[in-house]
Amino acid sequence: MLANLTAASSGLLFDAASTVSSGLLVGQIGDWMPSWATPIYAISVGLLLGAIVAAVFYGVLALxxxxxxxGTLASNPTRGSVVSLILGGGIGVLLCTRFAPSSEEYAQSLYLPLLIAGVILGYAIVYGMWYRTxxxxxxxxxxxxVPYILSTLGVFALIGMLGTYYVTDPLQFVQSLRQVHVFSDGTVVTPLTVPGADASVGPDEAIFHPQKLDYDLRSMSELIIETNKTIMLGDGSSIAEFSRKPTRIDAGERMVYRYEDRDVPPLPADPSQLHIQNRELDPATVTFTITTVPKVPQATQAVAIGVVIFFLISALVAFRQAAPRVWALxxxxxxxxxxxxxxxxxxxIGIFGVVVFSIYPFNTLGDDIRMFKDSSVTLIMVLAMLQAVWSAGTSVSEEIEGRTALTVLSKPVSRRSFLLGKYAGIMMSIAVMFLIIGTVLLLLMSYKPIYDARETARALPAWQMGFEEIMSTIPVLGLYFMQTMSIAAIAVALATRLPLLSNLITCLVIYVIGNLTQPLVASARGENPLVGFVGNLIAIVVPNLNIFNVQSAMDSGNQVPWIYxxxxxxxxxxxxxxxxxxAMLLFEDRDLA
Structure with missing residues (x-):
């Protein structure tokens, strides 16, 4: 009896201890989970937004x-291409007019990307209306x-949606999407006319006139007030109703308020309480220039992700339907x-390496996140380049040597289409590799600030920190993918003449020289003219791959601007x-028989 009682007591104690430990575990997860889940949720909303917009867009085109x-406009390939180019060119010009005004610095860098985006959209519209599509x-x-891309993005979005319970105010984030200014910068100019003061009273006794001005201080990023008369801004019609000190603006003065400066706003929180006193006899014209941002600023980047997803789907549709032979290859x-x-x-190896880097102590005294980011994106790029060169050797060189290419070219496929198809296929496989490993990297990047804080017994960071780390990683992945595209293009061109091993060695040499060209030219400036001439000659012959290398920016903690x-x-x-x-010159007269 006593033994049974002892065993029962031990079981109860064990269950209680398990319950307590489980509660502590759940409590600990509840502490850090919002900081990890919210950035993933924000990006997932952008992914779903892009998918929904694409579904609606192509649903309308299907109707x-x-x-x-x-429905038969694209049945004739020539007619479909001509109409697509005309429509796409018009869309591209409109995009350039809206998003690349000539008055802004570096606006010319946007012309080509926007024109290409317009052409893609033109082809997507014309071929999206095709009955065969x-x-x-x-x-x-x-x-x-396509299934690999959709599956990877779908898993990411599913993880984000499953963590909604822990997300910090998910409804406010969704509502902030409506406040994103897609086709404008969010600036609204509102002029108001305030009657002049009564000549029979002094300036201090002039009437505070109520004004109708629509604004929200919570979403206001900048406010500029200009007036041609001296005025006072108050939150009531008389001194007795004031809850704050009125703000005086002299004639010709330009008052600027920015939220980021953490200044006290000159306007009352409730727009209905805004009153303006004109201290001069003539009517005053007061101009309010208000720039707004979403209440959750990260919603803007979520919408940008949705736009990228929409154009990705459009590019795949346009490519498949407009160039079926190249797509098949x-x-x-x-x-x-x-x-x-x-x-x-x-x-x-890429997935395993990224996971190891996320928990590896780099001992950098607070810069482990940068080392994790730098090591991970470099690993992804190196693996992708190795795969690209290997694919060029196996799919181009070996097919030419094995006479397989002759069989393909005996069909109605030109040599130009053959090379384009091979290069596009190689880059498709590389894109999937970048996407899968990059998705794992972004999931871990959101947790890395939390992991470092827990390891060093610091306070848990806000979710915005994880989101910023993710958004600063995406441009770097894009640049390294471009560098991989450059090496892959060289590998495909060389594969028309060189075997795999020679191609691999040549691409390695070009990669090393291409990343050292710009520093060598800069260091030789003002020194020996011969060294400078040789450096400039190499810079012309060898691609300047250092353009895609932003390691110095990552080491200094600077975010790569999207304009770059x-x-x-x-x-x-x-x-x-x-x-x-x-490549066409090398392949055009290549004997395949």
Missing amino acids: LSFLPPL RQEWFDILGEGI ALSTAKNEMAQTLYLILLA LAASFNYLVVFAVAIWMV
Whole structure:
């Protein structure tokens, strides 16, 4: 009896201890989970927003495809391309007019990306209305790299939605999406006329006139008040009703309020309480220039992610429907390369390496996040470049040597389409690798500030810190993907003449020299003229890959501006076109028999 009682007591104590430890564990998760889940939720909202907009957009185009003139517009490839280019060019010009005004600095860097975006949208509209596109939507979503892309993004979005319970005010974030200014900068200019003061009374006794001005201090980022007469801003019609000191603005004065300066706003929190006193006899014209941002500023970046997803889907649709032969070659190449053992090994190494870097103590006295970011993106780029060069050797060199290319070219496929299809297929497989490993990196990047804080017994960071780390990593991934595209273009061009091993060595040399060219030229400036001449000559012949290298910015903790991605994209396009011309020269007279 006593033994049974003792055993029962021990069991109860064990259950109680388990319950307490479980409660502590849940409590600990509840402490740090909002800081991790909220950034993931914010990005997931952007992904879902882009998917919803794309679904609605192409749903409307599918309905328009039932109209015979529109549904058969792309049946003739020449007619479809001409209409797409005209429509896309018009859209591109409108985008440049809106988002790249000539008065702004570096606006010229946006012209080419916006024009290309317009052309993609033009092709997407014309071929989205094609009746065959309506019939082939399930095939589009289920072939090639599309399932891998949708699955990866879907898993990320699912993780974000599952963490909604721990998200800090998810409803406010969704409501902030409506406050994002997609086609404007959020600036509204409102002039108000205030009657002059009564000549029979002094300036201090002039009437405070109520004004109708729509604003919200919580979303106001900047306020500029200009007046041609001396005025006073108050929150009541008389001194007895004032709850704050009135603000005086002299004639010709320009008052500027910025939220980031943490100044006291000159306007009352309730717009209905705004009253203005004109201290002069003539009517006053008071101009309010109000710039607003969403109440949750991160909603703007979530919308930007949605726009990227929409254009990604549009690019895939336009590519598949407008260039079916090149798409078929690219699809075959991508599926073949992604099924290779090397691809799976590199993918596993990338995921494992990113996970290890996230918990590895770099002992940098507070800079572990930067080291984690730098090491991870560099690892992804190196693995992707290795896969790109290997794919160029196996899918181009070996097919030429094995006479497989002759069989492909005996069909109605030109050599130009053959090279474009091979390059597109290689980059599709590389894009999937970047996306999968990059997704793991972003999930861990959101947790890294929390992990470091827990390891050093510091206070848990706000969720905005994890979000900023994620958003500062995405541009770096984009730049390193562009650098991989450059090396892949060189590898495909060389693969028309060189075997795999020679191609690999040549690309390695070009990669090293390309990243050292700019520092060498800069260091030789003002020194030996011969050294400077040789450096400039190498810079012309070898691509300047240092443009895509932002390691110094990451080491200093500076975020890469998005405008820099546009400038780098311009260089990539020009370089890719030049390499493609060289590749055609090398491949045009290559004997395949």
